[in-house]
Amino acid sequence: GDSVTQMEGPVTLSEEAFLTINCTYTATGYPSLFWYVQYPGEGLQLLLKATKADDKGSNKGFEATYRKETTSFHLEKGSVQVSDSAVYFCALRTPSNDYKLSFGAGTTVTVRA
């Protein structure tokens, strides 16, 4: 079945550090890939998405590239801020289940000043 595997957290960084959160997937067909973010006390929000191989999603300084050859969608940010402290979820949607998202376990990121 469809599944998403994320690197385990928690991740603790200093401000202006480089952040990478690894995400790999297993899916039937060609999925669409997403990163969601959950800030403390808030609901999940879509951060970025990519719908086909080699697409790069970007938002708020974050980027992720859809790599079909490695079935990966790693999230990166070059210089994090305290306000980036949140839980990050990788997710996918496949054409055979086009109304459902399959989520990874989430990675908690804490950025210290």
Add this chain to the structure above:
Amino acid sequence: GAGVSQSPSNKVTEKGKDVELRCDPISGHTALYWYRQRLGQGLEFLIYFQGNSAPDKSGLPSDRFSAERTGESVSTLTIQRTQQEDSAVYLCASRAGTAHYGYTFGSGTRLTVV
């Protein structure tokens, strides 16, 4: 409303009691989802409502779990005879019509069964 509203935000219940969780979706959103997140795990799909179509209940873990939705409005998730393994955050999301990406999540209900 402006966002998806869930209530209560926290619920502590004794094992064996029934609980009811509520979700108010964004007005006009025809699709509504319930997900469960156990500690340290990903979001687990529970149930999906789309307009007046029969819901997809394939994710409900047992017959103790049920959900209802009246039209395109409020949904309630009911857990009967709660067990400790039901402890989790229950998340509701809604989206407009056929939009594939436009999920809006609520802040969730944290259920603790003691």
